[in-house]
Structures are given as structure tokens and as C-alpha cells.
Amino acid sequence: MPLKRHTYTYPTRIEYGPGAMKDFTSIVKESGLKKGLIVTDKGIEGIGLADELKGYFAEVGIETVIFSDVKSNPTEENVLEGTKVYKESGCDFIVGLGGGSPLDTGKTIKVMATHDGPLEKYDDMKGGDKYIINNMPPYYAIATTAGTGSEVGRSSVITVNNKKTIIFSPYMMPDIAVLDPNVTLKLPAKLTAATGVDAFVHSLEAYIMEVFHPMADGIAKEAMEMCVNYLGTAVDNGSDVEARGNMLMASAMGAIAFQKGLGLNHAIAHAMGVIFDIHHGLANAVVMTEVMRYNMTKDSIREKYASLGAIFGVENDAEKVIEAADKWLESLGMKVSLSSIGVTEDKLQAIEDYAIGDPCFPLNPKVAEKGDVVKILKNIL
Ligand SMILES: [Fe+2]
Structure with a gap:
């Protein structure tokens, strides 16, 4: 195959192994961040994982707010509601905790925290990525399933006006992906x-x-x-x-x-x-x-x-x-x-x-x- 020019962007910091979810809260602390929005869903919240994470943050002196209104096919409403909670609670970072749905929602809340709506403006199929600039809060992604890999991805899929819409930007890549097998045992x-x-x-x-x-x-x-x-x-x-x-x-x-x-x-x-x-x-x-x-x-x-x-x-x-x-x-x-x-x-x-x-x-x-x-x-x- 003839050699051609390519641009590669390889992904992100990964914290891997049993105990990584607890340990990574200390890394967030070192960054000087004060208050986080934990984006998850009712299922994850129901088995106590969100509270467990909240507890680890509390141990290092970081306050967190849990937002769990995320549907299995997350919608623009979920994103806007989460963004509202982020802003009204005075958060300065976001943590996604879940499978693809909460992780994608968290990624998109990160965008909407500093960008104007509607979300349709950022539809990747319509070239919306050019409107996403790198002025967004830190975002961390904790995977609770081994499948989607959204924690190391730069896009999200959100239902906007009843249509699955891809929001993409290299700046949406989580700052740290946390892969802790203990989180997936159940x-x-x-x-x-x-x-x-x-x-x-x-x-x-x-x-x-x-x-x-x-x-x-x-x-x-x-x-x-x-x-x-x-x-x-x-x-x-x-x-x-x-x-x-x-x-x-x-x-x-x-x-x-x-x-x-x-x-x-x-x-x-x-x-x-x-x-x-x-x-x-x-x-x-x-x-x-x-x-x-x-x-x-x-x-x-x-x-x-x-x-x-x-x-x-x-x-x-x-x-x-x-x-x-x-x-x-x-x-x-x-x-x-x-x-x-x-x-x-x-x-x-x-x-x-x-x-x-x-x-x-x-x-x-x-x-x-x-x-x-x-x-x-x-x-x-
Ligand atoms: Fe897939």
C-alpha cells in the first residue's frame, strides 16, 4: 500500500486495576478541583456504586452531586437537565459512571457546560464538531461494563428530536478513563x-x-x-x-x-x-x-x-x-x-x-x- 499522510490521536490516561476507582479520587484532588457532578443511571445508583464513589471523593475532601436521570438511550433533555444541575451546584468537574449511556451523557454535559444550545448545532453529521472548542471542564469516565469502550472514545450518541445524533470532538475524550474490574463484578x-x-x-x-x-x-x-x-x-x-x-x-x-x-x-x-x-x-x-x-x-x-x-x-x-x-x-x-x-x-x-x-x-x-x-x-x- 502506498504511504500516505495520516493523523493519529491516541487516547488518554488510563487508571487500570482493582481499586482504581478509589485511587483516582486522589488524582482529582491533586488537580485542585473542588466539586464534582457524578453522572450515572438508576441501575448503577440502585446497586450502590454511585454512593461508593461519592464516599471515596468525600474521603479526599471533595464534594459531589449525583445526577442519575439518564435513560438507556440518553436524550437531549437528560443532557440539559444534567448541565443545569452542574451549573446550579457550582461544580468544576464531571465524572461519568456507567456503561455507554451515562458515559456519553457525561461527555455531552461537559460540552454543554460551556457551549450554547441547542444540541442539534453540534450534530457531527452536519459538521457540528467545528463549534466545540476546548474550554470545557475536566471529565473522568469510570466504566461499569466491558463493551462500549466509551471511556476511551471522543464521541457520544444522544437522541435529539427523536433521532440518534452523534456529537463528536477530540476535546470530548475523557481526561482519565478508569478501568476497575471490581466495579464490573455484579x-x-x-x-x-x-x-x-x-x-x-x-x-x-x-x-x-x-x-x-x-x-x-x-x-x-x-x-x-x-x-x-x-x-x-x-x-x-x-x-x-x-x-x-x-x-x-x-x-x-x-x-x-x-x-x-x-x-x-x-x-x-x-x-x-x-x-x-x-x-x-x-x-x-x-x-x-x-x-x-x-x-x-x-x-x-x-x-x-x-x-x-x-x-x-x-x-x-x-x-x-x-x-x-x-x-x-x-x-x-x-x-x-x-x-x-x-x-x-x-x-x-x-x-x-x-x-x-x-x-x-x-x-x-x-x-x-x-x-x-x-x-x-x-x-x-
Ligand atoms: Fe458496538
């Missing part, structure tokens, strides 16, 4: 499996993307191996700190790798999420190997899949890799038919139509044509 097995496969697919799709980014490729490959080696243990034994820690790291690595972009797998999963409200990780898992079979018909992708043989303990052969991936998904309880999760044949065309309009669709290294998505889905109905 995640139920099914959710552990679904979020973990999402992390794997991030790496898989980034890895096959035809963009010159060997750093991302190396990270993606290592992250896929970590998922294959540790996700099963994390699902079977949720309190295994080593497995949880490896999955948290693999999830962050996946998100770092997908700076290259995501493809058809995610375009279809997004459509299934919107039309059938299917969990994002589960949607990705269900279509994963069928999308691989489709992509494999392009020689360059076939070679990439073949190079994953060692990860699955098979020879470097794309078909054997896909077979092994199917077995892996089955062992995680993630290899199920579309109809068993509520997808009906009459909606396959609607899934395709939505997927074609998804920002990930045109990035897929094999260009899908009309009818291809329906064919893929029919094979696994």
Missing part, C-alpha cells in the same frame, strides 16, 4: 456475554477496515485474543477479577481500535436496536458470523479473517476461523436465531433500509448492495 452473565461480544466485534470490524493504521490493527488483534481467552470465564464466574479485568481492557482496546471505523455488523445491529429494541451486544453477536461469511467473499478480508486462526486455536483458514467463532458464540449462549429474539421476516427489509442509512454501512470494506442485508438475515432467521 454484571449479570447474559449482559456480560452480550457486552463482551460487542467489544470483540469492535475489534473485528476495525481489524478488517481497509485503512492504514497498524497500531489499531495490533491492538484489535490482541483485544480479540483477550476476549476469546477471558469472556467465557467472566460469564461463568462473574467474580473472577482477572477475567473481568482482561475484558475491561479488551473493551477499551476495541474502542481505541475502532477509531478506524466500524462496518456492516454494526450497521445491522444499530437497525435491529432501533426497530426491535434488541440489546446492542446481542444484535452484534447474532449476526456476527453470517456477516463474516458475507465479507469473506472479498479476498482481502478473507485473508484478514484467516490471520485470526491462532486466536481461536485453528489453522489460518477463514472458514475454520468462522466455524470456531460460531462455537465460541455458542459457548457464550450468544448463538441464537433471529426469530428467537423477536425478529420477524416481514421486518427484514426495514432492517436493511435502516442499515443502509447508518454511518457504519459505507465504511464496510466489502460494499454491500441492495438486497444483501436481507439475504444475510434470511440465513439466520
Whole structure:
């Protein structure tokens, strides 16, 4: 491939390991910050994690306010309400505590703390990133699931006027990402499996993307191996700190790798999420190997899949890799038919139509044509 100019922005400070959530409050203290807004959701608040974090901040003399009105698909209202609490409470920094939804909401509150609304102005699809300037308060992100990797990402997805809107800016990258496996120990097995496969697919799709980014490729490959080696243990034994820690790291690595972009797998999963409200990780898992079979018909992708043989303990052969991936998904309880999760044949065309309009669709290294998505889905109905 001829050498071209590239700009790489590699991510951020990561505080990793058991106890990182407590320890990082001392780092915030050293920065001279006084009062924080903890952005989380009702589920996280309900299991006591937000109060635990509040307690750690109190130990180092920092006051915090908890804001937990964050929906699973966060809205502009959630962001504006959180921004209001931030301003009225006199906060000077923000901490996101959660999966993708609270972390994305926290990131966007950071923007709105110093920028004027409406949020639509910052829609990335309309070039809104140019309005986001670096005058924002510090933002820290604590991941409570190993999947989205939002803690090392520079964008958020917020529903604005009933439309999923991407807000993006390099300045939205959290100042510190906290990966503490103790925080994820209570995640139920099914959710552990679904979020973990999402992390794997991030790496898989980034890895096959035809963009010159060997750093991302190396990270993606290592992250896929970590998922294959540790996700099963994390699902079977949720309190295994080593497995949880490896999955948290693999999830962050996946998100770092997908700076290259995501493809058809995610375009279809997004459509299934919107039309059938299917969990994002589960949607990705269900279509994963069928999308691989489709992509494999392009020689360059076939070679990439073949190079994953060692990860699955098979020879470097794309078909054997896909077979092994199917077995892996089955062992995680993630290899199920579309109809068993509520997808009906009459909606396959609607899934395709939505997927074609998804920002990930045109990035897929094999260009899908009309009818291809329906064919893929029919094979696994
Ligand atoms: Fe994803």
C-alpha cells in the first residue's frame, strides 16, 4: 500500500486495576478541583456504586452531586437537565459512571457546560464538531461494563428530536478513563456475554477496515485474543477479577481500535436496536458470523479473517476461523436465531433500509448492495 499522510490521536490516561476507582479520587484532588457532578443511571445508583464513589471523593475532601436521570438511550433533555444541575451546584468537574449511556451523557454535559444550545448545532453529521472548542471542564469516565469502550472514545450518541445524533470532538475524550474490574463484578452473565461480544466485534470490524493504521490493527488483534481467552470465564464466574479485568481492557482496546471505523455488523445491529429494541451486544453477536461469511467473499478480508486462526486455536483458514467463532458464540449462549429474539421476516427489509442509512454501512470494506442485508438475515432467521 502506498504511504500516505495520516493523523493519529491516541487516547488518554488510563487508571487500570482493582481499586482504581478509589485511587483516582486522589488524582482529582491533586488537580485542585473542588466539586464534582457524578453522572450515572438508576441501575448503577440502585446497586450502590454511585454512593461508593461519592464516599471515596468525600474521603479526599471533595464534594459531589449525583445526577442519575439518564435513560438507556440518553436524550437531549437528560443532557440539559444534567448541565443545569452542574451549573446550579457550582461544580468544576464531571465524572461519568456507567456503561455507554451515562458515559456519553457525561461527555455531552461537559460540552454543554460551556457551549450554547441547542444540541442539534453540534450534530457531527452536519459538521457540528467545528463549534466545540476546548474550554470545557475536566471529565473522568469510570466504566461499569466491558463493551462500549466509551471511556476511551471522543464521541457520544444522544437522541435529539427523536433521532440518534452523534456529537463528536477530540476535546470530548475523557481526561482519565478508569478501568476497575471490581466495579464490573455484579454484571449479570447474559449482559456480560452480550457486552463482551460487542467489544470483540469492535475489534473485528476495525481489524478488517481497509485503512492504514497498524497500531489499531495490533491492538484489535490482541483485544480479540483477550476476549476469546477471558469472556467465557467472566460469564461463568462473574467474580473472577482477572477475567473481568482482561475484558475491561479488551473493551477499551476495541474502542481505541475502532477509531478506524466500524462496518456492516454494526450497521445491522444499530437497525435491529432501533426497530426491535434488541440489546446492542446481542444484535452484534447474532449476526456476527453470517456477516463474516458475507465479507469473506472479498479476498482481502478473507485473508484478514484467516490471520485470526491462532486466536481461536485453528489453522489460518477463514472458514475454520468462522466455524470456531460460531462455537465460541455458542459457548457464550450468544448463538441464537433471529426469530428467537423477536425478529420477524416481514421486518427484514426495514432492517436493511435502516442499515443502509447508518454511518457504519459505507465504511464496510466489502460494499454491500441492495438486497444483501436481507439475504444475510434470511440465513439466520
Ligand atoms: Fe458496538
